[in-house]
Amino acid sequence: MIAPEIVLPRSVALLSVERLVLDNGLPVHIIEDAEQSVARLSLVWAAGSAVQSKPFVASTVLNLLAEGTERFSAREIAERLDFVGSYFDATLDRDYAVMTFCWLEKFFAPTLEVVSEVVLRPTFPADELDIYARKRMEWLALERAKPSTRAREAFAAALFGAEHPYGVSSPQGEYLNLTRDDLVGFHRQFYGADNCFAVCSIGGDAAGRKAILDMLAQIPLLARDKISPPCEGGVPQSGEGVDSASRSQLSTLNSQFSTVHVPFPDAVQSSIRIGRVLFPRQHPDFVGMQVVATVLGGYFGSRLVRNLREQRGYTYGVMSAMVNLRAAGYLAVSTEVAAEATEDAVAQIFAEMERLRTELVPQDELENVRRSMLGEVMRILDGPFGVVDVQIESMQLAMEGGDGGQEYINNFIRRVEAITPEDVHRLARQYLRREDFTVVVVGDTKYSVSV
Amino acid sequence: MITYSEHTLSNGLRVVAHRARGSEMAAVNVLYCVGARNESPEKTGFAHLFEHLMFRGTRDVPDFDAPLHKACAENNAFTNNDYTDYYITLPKENLATALWLEGDRMSGLDITPGKLEAEKRVVIEEYNQRYKNQPYGDMWPLFKALAYKVHPYRWPTIGLTPDHVAGATLGDVEAFYRRFYNPANAVLSVAADVVPEEIFGLAERYFGTVERGRKPDEEIPQEPPQIEARRLEVERDVPSTVIMIAFPTGPRTCREHYAGDILSDILAGGSSSRLYQNLVKNRPLFSSVNAYITGDIDPGLFVVSGNLLAGVSEDDAEQALWGELRAVQNSVIGDRELEKVGNKFEAETVFGELNVMNKAMNLGYYSLLGNPELINGEVAVYRSFTPDELRASASKMFAPEKSNTLIYRSR
Numbered sequence: 001m002i003a004p005e006i007v008l009p010r011s012v013a014l015l016s017v018e019r020l021v022l023d024n025g026l027p028v029h030i031i032e033d034a035e036q037s038v039a040r041l042s043l044v045w046a047a048g049s050a051v052q053s054k055p056f057v058a059s060t061v062l063n064l065l066a067e068g069t070e071r072f073s074a075r076e077i078a079e080r081l082d083f084v085g086s087y088f089d090a091t092l093d094r095d096y097a098v099m100t101f102c103w104l105e106k107f108f109a110p111t112l113e114v115v116s117e118v119v120l121r122p123t124f125p126a127d128e129l130d131i132y133a134r135k136r137m138e139w140l141a142l143e144r145a146k147p148s149t150r151a152r153e154a155f156a157a158a159l160f161g162a163e164h165p166y167g168v169s170s171p172q173g174e175y176l177n178l179t180r181d182d183l184v185g186f187h188r189q190f191y192g193a194d195n196c197f198a199v200c201s202i203g204g205d206a207a208g209r210k211a212i213l214d215m216l217a218q219i220p221l222l223a224r225d226k227i228s229p230p231c232e233g234g235v236p237q238s239g240e241g242v243d244s245a246s247r248s249q250l251s252t253l254n255s256q257f258s259t260v261h262v263p264f265p266d267a268v269q270s271s272i273r274i275g276r277v278l279f280p281r282q283h284p285d286f287v288g289m290q291v292v293a294t295v296l297g298g299y300f301g302s303r304l305v306r307n308l309r310e311q312r313g314y315t316y317g318v319m320s321a322m323v324n325l326r327a328a329g330y331l332a333v334s335t336e337v338a339a340e341a342t343e344d345a346v347a348q349i350f351a352e353m354e355r356l357r358t359e360l361v362p363q364d365e366l367e368n369v370r371r372s373m374l375g376e377v378m379r380i381l382d383g384p385f386g387v388v389d390v391q392i393e394s395m396q397l398a399m400e401g402g403d404g405g406q407e408y409i410n411n412f413i414r415r416v417e418a419i420t421p422e423d424v425h426r427l428a429r430q431y432l433r434r435e436d437f438t439v440v441v442v443g444d445t446k447y448s449v450s451v
Numbered sequence: 452m453i454t455y456s457e458h459t460l461s462n463g464l465r466v467v468a469h470r471a472r473g474s475e476m477a478a479v480n481v482l483y484c485v486g487a488r489n490e491s492p493e494k495t496g497f498a499h500l501f502e503h504l505m506f507r508g509t510r511d512v513p514d515f516d517a518p519l520h521k522a523c524a525e526n527n528a529f530t531n532n533d534y535t536d537y538y539i540t541l542p543k544e545n546l547a548t549a550l551w552l553e554g555d556r557m558s559g560l561d562i563t564p565g566k567l568e569a570e571k572r573v574v575i576e577e578y579n580q581r582y583k584n585q586p587y588g589d590m591w592p593l594f595k596a597l598a599y600k601v602h603p604y605r606w607p608t609i610g611l612t613p614d615h616v617a618g619a620t621l622g623d624v625e626a627f628y629r630r631f632y633n634p635a636n637a638v639l640s641v642a643a644d645v646v647p648e649e650i651f652g653l654a655e656r657y658f659g660t661v662e663r664g665r666k667p668d669e670e671i672p673q674e675p676p677q678i679e680a681r682r683l684e685v686e687r688d689v690p691s692t693v694i695m696i697a698f699p700t701g702p703r704t705c706r707e708h709y710a711g712d713i714l715s716d717i718l719a720g721g722s723s724s725r726l727y728q729n730l731v732k733n734r735p736l737f738s739s740v741n742a743y744i745t746g747d748i749d750p751g752l753f754v755v756s757g758n759l760l761a762g763v764s765e766d767d768a769e770q771a772l773w774g775e776l777r778a779v780q781n782s783v784i785g786d787r788e789l790e791k792v793g794n795k796f797e798a799e800t801v802f803g804e805l806n807v808m809n810k811a812m813n814l815g816y817y818s819l820l821g822n823p824e825l826i827n828g829e830v831a832v833y834r835s836f837t838p839d840e841l842r843a844s845a846s847k848m849f850a851p852e853k854s855n856t857l858i859y860r861s862r
Contacts, residue, residue: 001511001555001657004547006522013475035473038801075732078723083791085798087721104798131735134760138738141690142758145586269576269584300526301516313572316580336580338572368520375523379540382476383806 008371012378012409015387019406022217024193029391034204036384040102041200041212043119044392046326046399047190048095055170056136057186060178061124062090062097064132068125069117077114086111088118094166095326096396097190102385105203112208116215124183133175140172147264148336151271151442158260158438159277159330166325192222197399199391201384259449262442270342270443274349275332276436281324282402287415288427289322289331291369295361295424296320296352297333299372303352304333312348314341326400331431342447346439356428360421373416377409453810453826456647457818458654462663463635466654467814467823468647471807477643478811479539479549481557482819484638485631486533488603488671488749496610499530500574500619501627505537507566509559515552522548530608533748534819540808543643547653553639554657557632562624575613582609586689590859597683598697598752598855602674604745633664640815642807674699674750677853684858691738693859694769695756696776698848703748704820709832710844711744711753714779716792718742718755723791726755726775735760736768748820752855753848765858780846784838793834800830 018030052058066088067074081087084107089100099119103111143149153169160167198216202209264271279286290298297304297320304318318335337345380386390409398404403411441449455469471477490497505528506515519526524541526549539549582588592607599605610616639658641650677699701707719726719742726740737757745751755776759768804810817826825832 001551001660003512003518004545004551006518006548007542007544009475009523009542009544038805075723075728078721078728082721082723083787083794085794085796087798102802104801107794107798131732134735135731135738138691138758138760142586145690147584267584268579299520301520309573310569313569314576316573316577336576336584338576338579368517371523372520372525375525375541378475378523378542379525379806379808382474382540382808385805 009374009378012374012381012413014381014409017387017391017406020213022193022213024217024219024221026193026216026219027197027395028213028216029197029199029395030209031199031201031384031387031391032204032209033201033384036201036203037105038102038384039105039108039200039202039208040100040385040388041115041198042098042100042388042392043196043198044396045097045191045196046095047097047186047195048093050094050165050326051190052186054178054182055174056178057182058097059092060129060132060136060175061183061186061191062092062099064124064128064183065090065099065122066118067128067132068123070121070123071117072114074125074128077118080110080114084110086114098392105205105208108205108208112211112215116218119215120218122187124180124187126180129178129180129183133178137172137175140175144172147267147269147271147442150262150264151273151334151440154260154262154442155273155275155332155438155440158258158440159275160328166328188223190222193219194221197395199388199395201388259439260441261445261448262440263445264442265444267443268339269336270339270345270441270447271334271336272342272345272349273332273334273440274346274437275330276431276438277328277330278322278431280326280329280400281397282400283329285427285431286322286324286329287412288419288423289431291366291373291416291419292356292424292427292432293320293322293331294369294373295365296356299369301368301372303355304335304349307348307352308335308337308345312341312344314338314345339444339447342441342443343449346441346449350434350437353428353432354434356424357432361424363421366419366421366424370416370419374413377413453804453814455814455823455826456651457823458647458651460634460655460659462659462661463633463666464654464658464661465638465818466651467638467640467818468650469640469642469810469814470646471642471644471810474642474644474807475542476540476807477543477546477549477641477645478807479546479553480640480811480815481537481553482638482640482815483535483632484533484636484819485535485667486531487606487608488532489631489667489669490603490606492603492606494615494619494623495606495612496574496608496616497619497623497627498535499608499610500571500616501624502528502530502535503570503574504562504567504624505556505560507570508561509555510561511559512552512555513561515556518548518552524549532604532608536812536815538808538812543645546641546643546645547657550653550657554661557634557637557658558661560628560632562621564621567619567621567624571616571619574609574616578609578613578616582607587687587693587859590693590695590857593683593685593859594695594697594855594857597681597857598699599674601672602749603671604674604747604749604751629664630667634658634661635664635666638815638818640811640818642810642814671749677855680852680854680856682856682858684860686860686862689859689861691761692759692765692861693756693857694759694765694772695754695857695859696772697752697754697855698850698853700744700751700753700848702750703746704822707844707848708744708746708751710836710841711848712746713792713833713836713841714845714848715742715744715753716795717779717784717788718775720792720795725778726757726772729775730757730771734771736763736771765860769856776845776849780842780849784841786838789836789838789841793830796833797830
């Protein structure tokens with residue numbers, strides 16, 4: 001059978017996005033499609049764990065938003081949302097807190113009634129905090145029994161320093177030290193309209209749209225003495241909302257590169273993390289390094305997958321990626337390998353990096369990488385909700401001082417397309433030097449890694 | 452509502468096509484009706500190992516992934532108890548490339564001893580990653596072996612032991628391929644902004660020459676009715692004790708299955724559910740609770756489980772779970788609670804069909820069940836239950852002598 005001809009889409013068709021700034025300064029992006037019967041609203045606050053001054057406050061505030069408001073108890077909120085099949089999802093990383101609500105358009109009114117309470121009038125009841133803290137402590141203990149969790153925490157500490165806001169992890173017992181006042185204070189300090197943006201994907205109902213915007217316009221400004229004027233487009237400026245102490249901490253990075261072996265007696269596999277701090281996503285080399293990371297281990301045909309999985313059978317999976325943080329950004333390789341293969345797996349990972357530094361990537365391989373990155377963007381955009389994720393990314397980029405405009409995604413694609421084998425070579429020579437990398441292994445110390 | 456058209460090729464391949472208007476992407480799903488339940492007890496884990504081998508190249512296309520990368524595609528697969536599913540998503544202009552590759556690997560697979568050995572090692576590392584190097588890793592395998600004594604559902608898809616995977620031979624691979632991987636035992640489903648006639652034409656072009664083969668007609672050993680409660684207690688180095696209780700339910704398409712699904716939702720669907728409100732919030736015994744049905748094609752399980760909070764007595768916790776199981780038998784489930792469950796299933800169905808991949812995958816699955824119309828009709832089935840029917844189902848299902856209890860104790 002003759003292979004069909006392959007067609008390459010050169011740009012991605014986007015639904016048009018309406019950009020508004022509400023009276024309270026809150027930027028809102030709206031994607032409307034009269035055909036759709038579902039809706040999604042995401043609110044993003046620059047209120048991640050890096051800005052907290054007490055362990056677990058940031059995640060607890062986010063997770064308790066829907067556990068009691070002025071009008072509704074936790075149970076009523078759950079009951080009202082479950083009754084109409086609406087749901088929410090709260091995610092927290094080092095920089096951002098994200099709350100996403102989804103509903104069937106026909107149940108818009110009962111859902112928004114609850115959403116507006118959760119967004120505008122959370123009360124953080126002390127008894128809900130007690131239950132949450134106990135539950136969450138057990139959950140974290142369970143997570144930390146996994147080698148992969150231990151590796152993630154040890155890796156962050158090794159990259160940034162164990163005291164750094166991006167590197168710290170705290171004992172689970174700290175959950176019990178949280179008070180209601182901590183939550184109320186953090187909420188007041190970080191959950192203002194001037195530290196937030198919203199994105200929604202909705203059907204064509206004008207009344208629904210107005211109700212959402214009216215609700216968002218009621219989000220108050222941050223409680224603080226002076227408010228710096230919002231920059232163009234109403235997007236908060238980089239660093240705004242981060243108090244000056246943690247901001248200065250964010251900019252002093254640990255520059256000690258090390259090898260850390262966390263003992264996990266009798267582990268049949270070793271969790272390996274290898275990486276280095278580089279730069280955040282507005283840096284001119286960020287997209288180029290995303291391409292380098294994809295060549296190395298970012299897709300199923302990558303060099304690390306072929307080497308460690310297909311040729312050597314050391315692992316079920318290995319991947320590498322550029323990870324963005326607001327004040328940093330790092331390259332990470334992660335894999336779980338057979339314990340006895342630990343040392344060679346680490347050696348192979350560095351050998352693949354070295355090969356990128358010494359040999360030009362073949363055009364054909366680079367083209368596959370570009371296309372797999374393009375395909376990934378198109379897949380995210382398929383369906384009514386993925387476009388919200390892309391908008392969130394572009395608005396975060398704007399918040400961090402980058403170009404998050406209308407052409408964000410097509411600009412990204414054009415920049416990926418423009419990367420040449422020589423670019424990959426230059427970036428690899430500059431950023432993939434062995435001596436700049438940190439290695440973390442969680443596993444049986446019988447299989448130590450010599451460096 | 453998913454519109455679709457069906458067509459069967461002369462070699463027996465069922466094709467289901469959905470026109471996904473406005474989408475830039477196409478999804479191609481090929482489902483083979485073979486899973487862990489078709490394995491022999493001496494060679495468990497084979498269906499899953501075979502799934503891995505399907506990515507190792509054919510006589511005509513030695514590198515399966517290369518053309519897919521060129522076509523901006525992503526692809527993967529999974530194996531469960533009942534079937535093996537392969538899916539590709541890519542820009543719709545390249546739909547033919549996906550169909551060409553799937554048609555090609557339905558008959559041209561080329562496995563060498565070297566490829567088999569490398570892939571065995573990968574699968575054994577998958578076993579280690581999922582089951583050995585994880586807290587609670589052996590909990591589910593122990594639980595299945597407790598709840599099933601005869602049916603192949605008694606072993607996990609990954610296999611009873613890595614030794615079975617390690618012992619697989621090239622002869623096993625060839626026999627399995629011939630027996631299960633043929634058009635009469637597969638469903639091709641496609642979701643794309645392309646008219647169904649064109650999809651059927653492409654299916655004919657790329658799958659039409661595959662030899663018909665024979666639909667395997669073997670008997671799967673069925674589980675005899677359970678007449679006695681079973682219990683297993685183990686101790687492990689884990690942070691908290693888990694209690695799991697399972698009861699046998701009916702096969703996937705019978706009313707008992709749906710009743711079980713509704714009851715599991717009343718008990719543990721969302722944070723307004725009974726188990727969460729009563730046993731996590733009001734009387735804090737557990738840090739998390741769950742109830743679900745396994746949803747297999749042959750009679751499956753209804754499972755309730757919970758992670759105990761530190762300091763809570765096992766007896767109290769176990770009795771509390773039973774208390775909730777009795778409550779759905781003894782008191783009427785209210786209309787509002789039923790309506791809530793109906794709304795939830797409706798919402799989950801809609802949210803589960805938002806992109807071409809979900810649509811193609813769901814169409815393939817419902818075709819496997821023998822009734823693609825269920826893709827649009829299942830919500831009505833859920834809404835057709837009365838409180839009386841649910842109470843009767845609960846009483847039949849949650850009989851103590853049909854229980855299987857695992858205490859997975861923190862040391």
